[in-house]
Amino acid sequence: MILGIIGILLSLTLLITLAYRGVPVLIAAPIAAVVALVFSRAPILAAYTEIFMPAMANFVGNFFPVFLTGAIFGVLMTVTGYAKSIAGTVTSLVGGGGAIAATVITSALMTYGGISLFVVAFVMYPLARELFRVADIPRRLIPATIALGIFTFTMTALPGTPQVQNIIPGQFFGTGSFAGAALGLIGSAGILGFGLFWLEFRRRQMARKGETFSSSHSASATEGAPAAETATTVRTLEPSNRFVPFLPLITVFAVNFACTLFIFPAMDWGYLSEEKYGGIALSSRAALWAVLIGIVAAILLIIVMNFQHRQQLLRAIGDGARQSMLPVFSTASEVGYGAVVASVAAFALVRDSVFNMGANAVITSVVTVSMTAGLTGSSSGGMTIALNALGEDLKAMAQADGTSLETMHRLTAMAAGGLDTLPHSGAVVTLLIVCGLTHRQSYKDVAMITIAGPVTVVALLVAAVTFTGAF
Known part of the structure; x- marks a missing residue:
């Protein structure tokens, strides 16, 4: 059993090392899984075909539509010129001196509007x-x-x-995407406030040192990263006015909101209990379906508004479909790795130690998800791994504690967005490559924004929930 635990730790170390050195997760995850299997004396081939691949396929089966439509939506927003127009509108409203605020607001609008995170990074850098x-x-x-x-x-x-x-927590807790609204709004304000404060503090600090946009210690040797330039080489269309580009983003939110709170609850979903539909409940799919319908509606709106350019839009749709493949399969590979680790006997000891630490459901969920997200360098992958292994137990613990599942949803999701951006994170590596910068140049500030701020805010919210019973 001791060897098994050592194997798990070594496999995690190997996964982090390989990811940090640029080895694709599609390759690194199965290699790391083999290490855990060898130390646990488990059959490698059987574990790969009967555990790793089914878990990977299950993730793709559940979430590929969101990755696919999100990537297509992002490319369409780019080629139509909507993304650039939104940035220009936000900049004009914020003012010429508000470059930081304009960048944050524009990035946030696109992300909250349903565009894939990786696509937003490519669109926003130029x-x-x-x-x-x-x-x-x-x-x-x-x-x-x-x-x-x-x-x-x-x-x-x-x-x-x-x-x-x-969306992921809703699959396990039976909650919707608007779960824990009050907690989410408070947490968002805290994270955004801390982030803007830090960026402004660093801007002034650098200005006092005489550092500028073009100074040698700020600029990269690879000025103008090729990956970033690729996103802007497509000939863009010009939107008819400054309001039009916001319509697709508004559509995603409005349709998602309407489906979640009004349309779905008013419909008869009795047929879902039939065997051919897996005997599922609406609560386990509502969040996914609402978001999917919202993004598809926005894509159709873009096509209708730019129908005269349909040939270019069709090419963009093909580009978006291709761009969706690597993110979804990379995340799914990490989920497959987690399933293999969860299958070895030594993992039972780790699981039991988490549940025996005497904490409530919220703390247990936050700690577990934070650890797995940090170890895998992925918020979605880490959260799926943790909830696949412990989701039912966490749900039962929350119900026994009298803890709201909506609270569990929101804090679990927020916990996944903390340690996931350690240096080996694929998202961080991709963002730095897009910007043509290195860890040495930019990671300290990325860590303060994506780790220090979110982790602190989540800790404060967990303390509030635990000691006051609020929310």
Whole structure:
């Protein structure tokens, strides 16, 4: 049993190391799983085909539609010029000196509007670079600024966010995407406030040191990362007015909200109990379906508004479909790795130690999800791994404690968005590559924005729930 625990720790260390060194998670995850299996003396081939692959396939089966439609939506927002127009409108409202705020707000609008996180990163970098150049703010603050808009409050905290991190808890707790609205709004305000404070503090600190946009210690040797430039080489269409680009984002929110709170509850879902539909309950699928319908509605709206350019839109749809593949399969591979680790005998000891630490359901869920998200470098992958292994137990514990499942949903989702951005995180590595910067240049600020702020806010909210019984 001791060897099994050592194997789990070594496999996690190997996964982190390989990811940090740039090995694709699709390859790193099964390699790391083999290490855990060897130390546990479990059959490797059987575990791969009967545990790893089914868990991976199950994740793809559940969430591929969201990754696919989100990526397509993001590319369409780019080629229509809507994303650029939104950035220009926000900048004009915030003012020329508000480059940081304009970048955060624009990134947040796109993320909350349903565009895939990775797509937003590609879309936002060229826009942010121009804003920072005009304001003469050091380039190495760009990754942290974009990260505040896409990897924090709009990903996990804001009620109704269509990102997959907000959908996953609903699959286990039977809750909707607007669950824990009060907690989410308070948490969002805390994370956003801390992030803006830190970015402004760092801007002033760098200005006192004479650091500028073009200074050597701010600029990268790879000025203008190729990946980022690719996102802007497509010929964009010009929106007819400044309000039109916001319509697709509004559509995602409005349709998601209407389906969750009004349309779905008013419909008869009795047929879901039939065997051919898996005997599921609406509560286990409502969040996923509402977000999916919202994004599809927004895509159709874009096509209708730009039908005269349908050939270019069709090519963009194909590009978006291709761009969705790597993120969904990378995350699914981490989920497969988690399923393998959960299958070895030593994991039972780890699970029992978590549940025997004497904490309530909220603390247990937050700690477990934070650890797995940190170890895997993925909020969605880490949360799925933890909830696949412990979700039913956590739900039962919450019901026994009298803890609201909506509270569990919101704090669990927010916990996934903390330690997930450690240096080996695929999202962080991708963002830095897009911005043409290195960990040495920008990671300290990214960590403050995506780890220090969210973790502190979640800890405070957990304390409030635990000691006051609020929410």
